[in-house]
Amino acid sequence: MKKIILFAMVVLLGAFMAACGSSNAEEGSNSEEVTIGYFPNINHVAGMVAEEKELYSESLPDGTTVNYQYFPDGSAFMTALETGDIEAGIVGPGPAMNHYTSGAEVSVVAAGSAGGTVIMARKDAGIESPEDLAGKNFISPRVGCTHDVQFETQMKEDFGMTTDRVNGEIKHVTGKPATYSNMFATGNVDVATVPEPWASFIEEEGTGEVLIDTPEVAYGETLPAAVFVTSNELIENDPELVQNIVDAHKNATEFIQNNPDEAKTIAIEKIKDITDQELSSEVIDRAWERIDFTYEVDAEVLQEFANSSYDLGFLDEQPDLSGLVDKQFIE
Structure with missing residues (x-):
């Protein structure tokens, strides 16, 4: 009789431990966060x-x-x-x-x-072409960001102009793209290198005009x-x-x-x-x-x-991007 009771206790204990293990595993699967x-x-x-x-x-x-x-x-x-x-x-x-x-x-x-990158000029800023940007200021989301590099590449290679970052003719400021239309309206900036949809928003608000559209912007359609x-x-x-x-x-x-x-x-x-x-x-x-x-x-x-x-001087050394792109997950 004692052996039967002992056996039953072992079975119950094993079932309890299994249940605990199942619960922990379930909790572990639910703890994954991405x-x-x-x-x-x-x-x-x-x-x-x-x-x-x-x-x-x-x-x-x-x-x-x-x-x-x-x-x-x-x-x-x-x-x-x-x-x-x-x-x-x-x-x-x-x-x-x-x-x-x-x-x-x-x-x-x-x-x-x-x-999706567009270079916009403030309405009534007297900017008819990129050659008019000397002495003006432009805004991008951040120094050295994608849109900043596109703008500065274009200005340097096509028009021989640089920014005040390298003692050039164009002053650079930074700000969130969602604020660009208001900054145009208040006259705080003259030119913006704008990611969509904010370029189209500026057009709708009437605070700015397209100076260089996406197909003509540096790396505009390939990058x-x-x-x-x-x-x-x-x-x-x-x-x-x-x-x-x-x-x-x-x-x-x-x-x-x-x-x-x-x-x-x-x-x-x-x-x-x-x-x-x-x-x-x-x-x-x-x-x-x-x-x-x-x-x-x-x-x-x-x-x-x-x-x-x-x-443009945003990187200190000649870049080698070998290994940056890993296409195994899309092939």
């Missing part, structure tokens, strides 16, 4: 669509918690990636390349979009306007997770290509949620025409752009 970063720019619509349609939750293992973090500029984004505050996301190619050449262990695993990046550590330690993340980004991009009207609606709503600015459908329609939503990325174009960044 944070994706992007900007409230139309070049980053893939991030907005993926968030709205919960595409990361569909692609990642069951129980994964997906968070999103929004950034005002590329430097803040790259810092968050390097410190592990985010696992992956969409950023301009400039910050990605600058941090890579500074020793950051990051990889571009896809593109986010191409095009990825946004790239999808992650850390080398994550690629090495969990390539399956990276594949799941990239798959969700690809699905978001294909959704944009196949459902442009719905994607535009999502963009309008997300930009309003993040920036408190509601853009009209006319603004989004105009901006859409300047952008190519693609996840394909060309390493050679990125290298050429990095060379321009070096020529």
